[in-house]
Amino acid sequence: MKIKNKQHITSDGFTLIEVLVALLIVALGMLGNAMLQLQGMKNSNDAYIRSQIGIIAFEIADKIRANRECQDKYVDTSEFFGKTYTIGEETSPGACVYTSALGDSGMANERACIASMLENTLPAGTQVTISSSSIRPSNSSRDIKLFLLNVKWTDRDGELHDIDYTFDPGACVNASACNCA
Secondary structure, X not given: OOOOOOOOOOOOOOOHHHHHHHHHXXXXXXXXXXXXXXXXXXXXXHHHXXXXXXXXXXXXXXXXXXXXXXXXXXXXOOOOOOOOEEOOOOOOOOOOOOOOOXXXXXXXXXXXXXXXXXXXXXXXXXXXXXXXXXXXXXXXXXXXXXXEEEEEXXXXXXXXXXXXXXXXOOOOOOHHHOOOO
């Protein structure tokens, strides 16, 4: 028996399997894109917090430089500083008036301004500590006081971060005015 007419069966279009494979490839690409987007948002938030901490560090350093005669009050353990300040867990920082006097009479305002800045800028649970130490260079008869600002915060993934800023506010120029009662 001979077949005289051979008919070839051809298919136009896609089979269901081809469509499912193409759909799977597109879905994996979109999932990868979404993961990149989420990682970018996390890194953006982390960079924002780090930049805010840098701004705060410079602001605190400038406040201490402007009030050099009362440097020690910024790390006095009986006051606001010298202990760990936790954002969102402290009592109300009080009113901050940027035109307040410097010196000992203005220290309550200084504490209120720094606490207000911390509370309004950093995420809840962030811990901030200001401490100081003195060093004496080998060719000097005077100590240099260095301040350390330490900030610890937890990011969205629960990872703990820790940043230290060290600065020298400079010595008090007028020695007779350098005793802050």
